[in-house]
Every structure is written in structure tokens, then in C-alpha cells.
Amino acid sequence: MTTAETASAPPEAARFVGQSVRRVEDKRLVTGHGRYVDDVVLPGMFHVAFARSDFARARIVALDTTAAAALPGVHAVFTASELNHHVDSLRSSMVTAEQAIVPAHVLADGDVRFVGDPIALVVADNRYLAEDAIDLLDVEYEALLPVVDFEQAASDQNLVHPELGTNVAGVEHSTNAGVAPALANAAVVVTETFRQHRQRNMPMETRGLVVDWQPYAERVDIWASTQSPHELTLTAARVLNLGEHQVRVHMGDVGGAFGQKVFLGRDEIAVLLAARAVGRPLKWIEDRRENLIAANSARVDRTTVTMGLDDDARIVAAEIDQLNDSGAYPLGGVPANSNNLVSMFPGPYAIPLMSWSAGSVFTNTSGRGAYRGPWQMETVARELMIDTLARRIGMDPLELRRHNVIRQEDLPYTTATGNVYERISPAETLEQAVAMLDYDAFRVGQTEARLDGRYLGVGLSLFIEPTSKGAGALGNEGAVVRVELDGSVSVYMGTGSHGQGLETTIAQVVADELGIDMAVVAFHQGHGSPYGFGTGGSRSAVIAGGAARAAASGVRQQILHLAAHVLEAGPEDLRIELGVVSVAGTPTRSVSVAELARTAYTQPEALPPDTAPGLEHSARYQAPPVTFSNAAHVCTCEVDVNTGIVTLLRYLVSEDCGVMVNPMIVQGQIAGGVAQGIGGALFEHSPYDTDGNPLAATMLDYLIPTSAEIPIIEIGHIVTPSDSPGGHKGVGEGGAIGSPPCVVNAVNDALSPFGVAFTKQPITPNAVLRALDEVRTESAT
Amino acid sequence: MTEPIPVTTTVNGVPHNAAVEARKTLADYLREDCLVTGVHLGCEQGACGACTVLLDGIAVRACLLFAVQVDGSTVTTAEGLMDPDGTLSTVQEAFRNCHGLQCGFCTPGFVISATAFLENHPHPTLDDIRTGLSGNLCRCTGYQGIVAAVQQAASKLSTRSGSEDKQ
Secondary structure (H helix, E strand, O other): OEEEEOOOOOOOOOOOOOOOOOOOOHHHHHOOOOOOHHHOOOOOOEEEEEEEOOOOOEEEEEEEOHHHHHOOOEEEEEOHHHHHHHOOOOOOOOOOOOOOOOOOOOOOOOEEOOOOOEEEEEEEOOHHHHHHHHHOOEEEEEEOOOOOOOOOHHHOOOOOOHHHOOOEEEEEEEOOOOHHHHHHOOOEEEEEEEEEOOEEOOOOOOOEEEEEEEOOOOEEEEEEOOOOHHHHHHHHHHHOOOOHHHEEEEOOOOOOOOOOOOOOOHHHHHHHHHHHHHOOOEEEEOOHHHHHHOOOEEOOEEEEEEEEEOOOOOEEEEEEEEEEEEEOOOOOOHHHHHHHHHHHOOOOEOOOOEEEEEEEEEOOOOOEOOOOOOOOHHHHHHHHHHHHHHHHHOOOHHHHHHHHEOOHHHOOEEOOOOOEEOOOOHHHHHHHHHHHHOHHHHHHHHHHHHHOOOEEEEEEEEEEEEEOOOOHHHOEEEEEEEEOOOOOEEEEEOOOOOOOOHHHHHHHHHHHHHOOOHHHEEEEEEOOOOOEOOOOOOOHHHHHHHHHHHHHHHHHHHHHHHHHHHHOOOHHHEEEEOOEEEEOOEEEEEEEHHHHHHHHHHOHHHOOOOOOOOOEEEEEEEOOOOEEEEEEEEEEEEEOOOOOOEEEEEEEEEEEOEOOOOHHHHHHHHHHHHHHHHHHHHOOOOOEOOOOOEOOOOOOOOOOOOOOOOOOEEEEEEEOOOOOHHHEOOOOOHHHHHHHHHHHHHHHHHOHHHOOOOOOOOOOHHHHHHHHHHHHHHHHO | OOOOEEEEEEEOOEEEEEEEOOOOEHHHHHHHHOOOOOOOOOOOOOOOOOOEEEEOOEEEEOOOOEHHHHOOOEEEOHHHOOOOOOOOOHHHHHHHHOOOOOOOOOHHHHHHHHHHHHHHOOOOOHHHHHHHOOOOOOOOOOOHHHHHHHHHHHHHHHHHHHHHHHO
């Protein structure tokens, strides 16, 4: 690991924060003792399976459930007529603005709108029987022409949602009058259209929930695989017409999500409704086929970029036209992702002027949803365009980036889209990354290799990651920190850790703030925690960390206040180390936090005057509007022009996420994101045929990378502390933002002798061979 | 539906006698009848490896076998790798040390596959490890910590067996 600092060192020496401490979670997880939703078994529990549409667009002529319902062991079969009237909107519950308004069809009602559309919910003694019953459903369809190609959807007479009267989900634009003249006067102007294909979050654990409605307690208990226990609480209360106080969400281990488990899908809402109707606990565990056809999908984008350079190879203006595919039932905040995309397009470069338009359309495919960096098409399009321009003017893409990257002396810098960068380091990360590679030496080796008929390439990609958004429902988190009678500490938070290790990192933060051993900190999520958006949006280090720090700080003041009374010293003269409060300079005058806690709860007569009993504090942290982190990715590859196989040789990342709570976890986040992006660039694809049939419905068709395809990922750090408490910045999504264009640029660099330049992914062996054939055919004619 | 069929197994050292439906998978049997919930189901098609267990010492996919096929066999899962006093196995400890897991869902399968791999390849190269573990899928780590963990475990195991050889 390479570390460099651009500004001041971390604020203060810390005992746990900044250390790669081993994770609290891992002992149970490596021994198979995690508790995931499918491990929850309740007395009298029944199992749910869904019948799903085999047609992309069709009228349901007849749906006969008689035989299915009559199967022994089957307890109920629900269709739209039993469930849909309970729900008036499929909007998310936390984020109320910027919603794509789709019809509130919990189950398909009269027609189906994508392959995988749930048409019936079966409740049975076990999953095997529930699936038997689905085979007994008698469904008659009248197939209709589907809307599959999102680029043609806006003008298609066939409508995905006839109720809406249009396939356009949203469209916005903004024209800067300076752009056209700037491009007219530019030395070089290039227009290119870039595309990104449908990808899947593919958490190893699929979605699932266990719902236990108890009518005589007037309460529902829910165990779920979720990133956001409070979205689940709010939505369950809304669709079941309960108060939030009647909903208890239990948060166990969650097997990954990557954006897929923030908002509730229609199938999950259907399980909530069915559980109340049946009156017995219900379990639904999504199977992989369902996850690959019916859970939300991601990344279907088309972005046309026009960019001009002046004589000094400096960018004068950019114009972007963005279109994405909402699918049939998008989940939460889809237009917002377009806003983020537009907002972040300038990225790490000084682009003085920009005009844009952005739109989204409905199609008869699975709904769009969040996936690690949901707006990352901005980085894909921009970074591919930089290389396109570099090839056009015959300049090395590294040099073109050096000409345009924002430098320390430019800060604070306001982008053409209004973002204000204050504490970023794109030039420093670029230089660190190319130094780690030894870029110039690679270029020499590349030239030599070409003489031997080997095609090596190097790709670069820079980006600014807008983390820890401090607005609206995502803007703040709360924490309750309580010292128990024995001096151990309980922390309650509204997060939804699903692999990020918050049980560890929040304990690090709280332990340092209180001066205690992190081994005595217990971290609680779900029922009983203060409201919070959950875990996503690269926000936990800054926002959850900020809340934990604020609550712990309040408890620290209580501890010092009480200790000052007990030790007859001024609070300012006290220090807390590993659970013992002592007087500075007189370590023998001390009292343990445990003793103070017992006093605080059980000896109110011993407390200072006007002091409330107990050691507990609740606080919320409101984040600044955005905390920008940044990174540079560099990778090298070899392309076998006979087989079309792309092999990554080295992958390097220089990241600036400010002060790291736990560098080991930060590097894990970066590496995981990079692997997902490599997967998207080279292997992963969830295509539909022209009839709207999903062609990748198993893990043997949807190819996520294995250990054999992912090279060692070398990571360097630049540390520019943010202004937030602790100096942290978000980092969770960045790896998946920077890696796809980095890989594509490397392949294009390798194939530049042939004039091949990919503008879309995945770059499979077939795609490489086809592209080479095309240029050979062109040159032959 | 057919009559349940008696199946006898030893799972992590504990004998189990149950009557199960012929169509019940080994994975579901282990999870539901033996209460060994570290056997995770990621695909139920043999692609992801999350349900990998040792069947009479051989790594297999528990989702691709029926319980009735393993009558009389010994099964070891991630829950069965620790010492009797609860000390983690060398592979499990290495996964902890090297951040070889994030969400942990694929981890029991990886730990079993790595254990079997190191039995057969006590001195693996980096490429041996990357290829040898390519039958298990992880979506969180980018495999960095997993590969490092197997390297660390291989090193510790070979040091240990080396010192045993000298005795």
C-alpha cells in the first residue's frame, strides 16, 4: 500500500480509527454461524413461491387457481384481486420526491408487462409444494408485441403502461448559450455515442423476507435481507395500514445487495400483504432465476457526447444527451440517477461549459434499480471520450488528462454543473497511479511487444465520486450510544450493514470517542434504532460515522461530568483510556467507566446536583451537501487477436477517500467494486431477445468474474481529509464507477493498430473477433 | 409425492437419522433436517459454490445431490472445521486475517473449497490458487483477500507439516 498526504495529517492520534483491525463479524461468518434471513425459522411458518409471467407483454385471458389451491399442503393462492387494492402507490417510503410513477400493481392485474412479472403468490407447507402448485396454475395469455429496445421505446405505439399514455418516464434538459459558439470555435470537435448494457447486482444472497403478523398483538415482526431497515419499516406500515410502532424489523446478516435491497419490490410487498391475510408466519426466499429476471437490473444507458478542444488541447465545452431504460417497474430514485449523471459528468476535468439533456423510458423488461454507482455512465462516457479525443489529435491519453485535470491551485473549483470541489486531489491520484504502474516503461514494453505480434494496452480512468449526499432523506443518520452497568457500550443505528463491516468500523469510532476498548462495544441495527436511510450511497463512514461520533461525544461529556465529581477534579483535567478515567498527571486518581456507569444508574444520590441518572445520549449528524472523493484507475491488458480473449495484466487504483476508519475495509471496498466493473466490461450481460425473453436467467449465463479473471489489484492512497468529523469521505461505489471505462480504454489502446475502438461493452471474445473482422472487411473493400 | 426414505449420515461428527423425500436436496436436508445453516444456497444449480461441503472428504455441491444419495456418508461443513475447543481452522483464521470476506454468504463454501484445495495442493503458486478456487463465486471481495488468505493458510500449513516432518 502506498500512502501520501496532500494536506494535514489525520486530526488526532487515534487508538482504533485508522487501524486495519480484524472484523468483529468474521468469527461467526467464517464458521458458518452467520444468521441470514433464510436461517430464520418460526413455529408454524409457511413458505411462499411466485408464479411469474413467461411473456414480456400479454393480456391475461384466464387465470384459474383451482387445481393449485386444491393441492394438499397448499394453504392459499393470491392473485391481484386479493392483494392489489391494499396498495395505492409503489413509491418508496423514505424518498418521496423524484419518483417514476408506475401503476400500483403489486401482482400483475389483467396483463403482464415483463417476463418475471409476478401473477400469483402461493403459500404452502414448504417451497417444494409451493412450486408444485405453481405448475398447476392454469394461465391463458394473449401475447402482445412488447417494447424491448429502449432506444425506440419513446416512439413505440405499444405502451408498457397504458395508464400513463406514454413510454417516456421522464425527460429534462438544460442549454448553456455559450456551448454552441465555444464548440464552433474549437480546434477539434468530436461526437460519439457510448452505450452500456444491462447488468445485475447479483448479491450472493438473493432477496428474501420472513413476515410474522400477530393480530392479537397488533404487530408485525419482519426479518429481511435489506440495506435499509427503516425503508422496510415505513413501507410495511404504509401497505399494512399500521403505525410504525407496530412494525418491528429484525436485521441479521445480509449477503450483499449493491443497491438491490434498499427499496421493496412488488413481490416483497405481496409477501407482507399475504402474511396478514394468512395469519401465519411466511417465508419467501427468492431463487436465482427470479433474482436474474425479476429483481431490479441496472446500467442500460446510451450517452452521446460532443466535446471540443482548443489548440492547447484544453476542453472548451461539452454537450451530452443521455437516455436510460427504466424497464417496467423501476425501483426508487431512477430520475435522480440521471440528475447525478448529468451533475457529475464534468468529473475531474475543467470543462467550462456544458449543455445536457437526459431522459428515461419504460420497456417491457425488468425494472431499473440502483447498482453501485447508479449514475456511473457519466464516467464511462467521459473517460471513453477523453481517449477518443486523444486518438483523434494524436496525443497520449495520459497527456490529454494532464492538460485538463483540476489541480490544487484551481480549488475551490465550481463545475459547469454547479458542484463545488474543495478537498479533492485528481491530479495527485493520477500521478500516483501512473507512477505505481511506471507508465512510460509500459509504453516502451508495449511497442516491443507489438513487434512480436502481441497486443498490449493501457487504460486510464479518473472520476469524482459524490459521496455521503447530505440532502433529503439521505442527509442524516442518528445514533443512540448507551453505557451499560458493566461499562460495556451499546450503539443503536438505522444503518443496514451488508458486508461493509459497520459492526467493526462504528465500534472503532465509538471506542475512540469514549476512550474504551472496542471489544466492549455492541452494534445494533433494525427495530429500536433511530431513523436512518440505511447503508448505501457511499455514506456510512461520513454520515453514520458522524452520528456515532456525535452520540458518543455526548456520552463522553456525561462520563467526564460524573468522573469530575467523583474524582474532585475539573473535567478538562481528565482523560479516558481503555475504560478508565484518570486525572492528567495523577494516574492514581482514577475511576473506571464501569464504576461510573453503576453509579449513574443505581446511586442517584451520589450524582452531582442537577444531573440526570444514566449514561446515554442520542444524536443525529446532518452531512454537508456532498463529500467528494476521487480516484484514478490504471490497468494494462493483453488482447489475443486470434481468440479475442482479453487478459488483464495489472490493475492499479489511487484513491483519495480522506481519513480511513479501517484501511483494510476501504481496500476491500475498492477491490470489490473494481471486480464488479471488470465483470461488466468483459463478461456480465443480461440481454433480452426481440420477444422480450431474458437470455441470462442462470449463473451459468450471467457470468460474474471468478478468481481466475481478476488480477491482483494494487491500491495507493492519497489522504485529503474532508471537513466532516474525522475527515472521512465515502468510498463504497468508486471501484465500480472507475473500472469499466478503464478496462475499455485499455482494450482500445491494445487494438489501436487495427483502428478498433469499442464504444460499448461487454468486450467478450466474440465481440473482439467481430470487431477485428469488421475492420479487416472494411480495409479489404 | 413419494413416501419419505430413511437417510443416515454423520454431519460434523453428529449422527443424523431422518426420513426425507426423494427429491430433497442434500443442501436442504443439511439446512432443515440437520440444522447446519452454514450451507448457503446461492444458485441451486451448482454454479456458485456457496453450498460446498466435504462428502467423505471430497468437496461437492450440496445443491446438486439428493439427500438419499448420501445415505451412510460423512459430511463436513464450515461448522465442522474448528477444533473441539472452538479454535478456528488455519483456513478460517486466514480468511479473518486477510479480509477474505465481506458479506460472508459465499464464505462457508470458500472455506470448504480452500480446505480441500490445500489438502491436494499443499504448496500452491498464486496462479494455482486463482485457478483452483475459480469454482466458487464471490461478489464482494474481488477475490483479493480470499487469494491472500489461501496463500497465508498454505504457508502456515506447510510450515507446520514441515516441522512435523523433522520430528
